[in-house]
Amino acid sequence: MAFYNFSSVYSNPKGSPIRALYKHLSEPGMISFAGGYPDPQLFDVEGLRQASERAFDNSKACLEYGATDGTPRLKDEIVRLMHARGVSAQPENIIVTTGSQQAFDLILRVMVEKGDRVLVEQPTYSTNIQAVHAYQASVQSVPVTADGLDVLELERLLSSASVSGQLPKLLYTIPNFSNPSGATMTRERRIRLLQLAVQYQLLLVEDDPYGGLRFKGDAVPSLMALASEVPGAQDWVVHLSSLSKIVAPGLRVGWAVAPVEILRRCSVAKQSADVGSSPWTQNIAAEYLSGGRLEKHLSHICAAYGAKCRALADGLRRELGEELAFHEPSGGMFIWARLTGAVTASELLQQAIARGVMFVPGEGFQVDAADPFSLRLSFATPTLDEVATGTRRLGEALADTQARKSPQTLLA
């Protein structure tokens, strides 16, 4: 076999912690709380079929190369969507990307160099820990509580980094129904975060794929919307979003809204990264958004996810009781939980898989001092019946694990 001299980042690559679980997904009867995927039963198939047909009426626009930044029609629709969310963006503030994943990658590409410091939430979306490592930056975490990012902790960190001259370049946050924590940052914390960003010239990268999936309570304005209330803050916020969770991930349509100077560089970077995302799916997305079905579709899927979330929370309380602590989220797809006894999440997972139910241990979502008792459960994909069965299996799996862990219980 040849000896390849790989880049040091990829000399010994680790895939996502979730990919390791994929093989179990296809086991017969397996109920999965593991994935972070929207429920395919909830796709607006008819609306998307019609959008696809309408888009192809202008076949040339679908089949030719499109603009690297995104097709003008889709950018106009994104402007409209962002306005509805309280953000007054212009087309020149927007770049369309292959999912918001690529938007984050482009931001890292143009901002971050080897040795830079990047802040993430603890816990955070695991793939984006990898993404930062790919740029050879060091990753440091700031804890998240039920009210979102702990801004007091962040302030302490920035103030001491300022003294040592090692200020981080950017902070990556998922303020609404975070993956994996499910937490939403309060308005007060958002304002404080914006003030800190200005003070320490910290670029805030706000990832908001789940904001549209609120099923109870009132929306909190995004960091980008609130930036107009904090002097100087508009320069320091990049907003990422996507149609993956609210329409369909297969479109691979995401975007960044950012200051023009940053976007111009993202566009140059995207040119050599992939020339441009598919204009065909962009035009389908534009047709779908302009067709006016999104609002109704969103209220439909929010109701469905809300019901599934309640079912999961009720099931967990019923089947695991005090053994599992968690906050019920107000939207999104995830419940973040913590085992309160001696059993770790990885130990439970082994028995759970044997019982036909899956979740993701929390360690992969944590950068430092990972909590082995934490875990992430998604309520998005399983049916209500599966949620009931799955939580019962989880309770049984926990009992199994406890029994195996304490041989004396067998003698009791």
Added chain:
Amino acid sequence: MAFYNFSSVYSNPKGSPIRALYKHLSEPGMISFAGGYPDPQLFDVEGLRQASERAFDNSKACLEYGATDGTPRLKDEIVRLMHARGVSAQPENIIVTTGSQQAFDLILRVMVEKGDRVLVEQPTYSTNIQAVHAYQASVQSVPVTADGLDVLELERLLSSASVSGQLPKLLYTIPNFSNPSGATMTRERRIRLLQLAVQYQLLLVEDDPYGGLRFKGDAVPSLMALASEVPGAQDWVVHLSSLSKIVAPGLRVGWAVAPVEILRRCSVAKQSADVGSSPWTQNIAAEYLSGGRLEKHLSHICAAYGAKCRALADGLRRELGEELAFHEPSGGMFIWARLTGAVTASELLQQAIARGVMFVPGEGFQVDAADPFSLRLSFATPTLDEVATGTRRLGEALADTQARKSPQTLLA
């Protein structure tokens, strides 16, 4: 305005040299030999419409997340296509990417680090010079003649680099109807290149978007196909290709065929780069390829491009005569030419735009010692009538430029 601390690569980014010309494209009556785009009149619109409808019969597969490496159906079709091209790849040797542009970016990502050396042809595809610079590698060029890469020059370079211990990591080549040179590497040179790759552990990245567009002469086997004839060479070839030039760029379907060890890393890199390319357009591409229309479509478009190439070559000879030297290519989309007098390509371009015709000066395609008299002309997009008018305008523009350059001619 905020002061952003950009990554050094993007602190002062240069876009592609071709982008600077875009603004003239929309001028009324402009005839463009500048773009590198397939002719939209030649798209198999009906075939793609049918493929799109068939693909959406399995709407879930279009709308859900797909595998990061590509959808299994499309990989199977690519295996078949590569077999027809003499390459016995397996699905595990293939990653589907957003155009072959992304494939090259991923290869650079997993192989190249700051300070590494990368070889390219002179002249070469300008966006990929940018792509290498994005990884902070140094780019060195190896000349191309009418028979493709100058392997004697390469051998000299490698042998002296070997002495100084500074061997390059990879070489990027476009062996068939190169963009921009139009040149095709002979079989003998390909074999020698493979031997050198083994001897110097040099990864060859073979970019082959145009190989299917041969309109005269016999195909030369790809480096990847020939690698089986050179002991050890199969470890040192990565093959990139795409449907952009033979079906439609809007699909954004490209791929890499590579040794499994390299591909596994590309897959990890792609996970954080964009999670995966659109499964929707991948499924449309798979339907199109399995529908069996490609072969007939290819003979149709090859005939059309062949006629346009002849028309451009004839027009250039007729209108510019000895003032322009070039080799007529046997396929692809480009004629590379050289002005033999005192007028540079940039000087000519100014007058040409004034006369309503465009091309790309050759300097942007060259890394070092750029030749100011070289230029690239694409015959892909203009009609035969436009080729005739465009070459006449070029001849007039050359006369204009010569007149302006030599004031004494006005007195003669």
